[in-house]
Amino acid sequence: MPDFHQHGGAYANPSQPQTGYPQNNPYAAAAPQRLTSSSQPSPLSSSPLASNPTPPMNPTHAGPAAPTATMAPQASVAEKKQEALRVARDLFRQSPDWVTFFREILGVEGVVRRLFNVPEQLNDFEHCEEYGEIQLMIAKLRERTSVQAESKEPTRVITVRLPKSLHESLRVEAHTRRTSMNKLCISKLLQVVDDSMIPND
Secondary structure (H helix, E strand, O other), X not given: OOXXXXXXXXXXXXXXXXXXOOOOOHHHOOOOOOOXXXXXXXXXXXOOOOOOOOOEOXXXXXXXXXXOOOOOOOOOHHHHHHHHHHHHHHHHOOOOOHHHHHHHHOOOOOHHHHHOOOHHHHHHHOOOHHHHHHXXXXXXXXXXXXXXXXXXXXXOOOOOOOOHHHHHHHHHHHHHOOOOHHHHHHHHHOOOOOHHHOOOO
């Protein structure tokens, strides 16, 4: 898999060409094949980070294996980044729905937050090229939503009060990008927001 060039701190909508994202997106190609017993071992198998066996997320139905990673005390930040990316790639190759991928990789109890349990390290990871590649994986999985079974995870509804001008701007942007308001807003919510861009209450 080709390496990505370093990009900036803010992530734009990955479905559109953006400065900082590689134009030769490997996730825009054909859907990856599922993992088989002939899959090559990870080049990180000898690193201080060892991956545990991955039991099914729910034994009552077939689905992608839940990714796990263990962190050795002597593991460096760079090794943690590579481990997070390795686990994400392994899960991506199983073609899960995007909600499952997000929950297992970037969710509150996901691999990334278990590896980077210090806020400063998590913030650093969210601005590195490995995180950018994971974002591209999510974008590609979201494109397949219409042809895959929906996630078993329940949905929640929030009400956000918007000025009329901002709502109109989102509506026009969604039309221009040929997507729905719901998908556009989710895309924006998936991106990293710098603390300096969020006003205090």
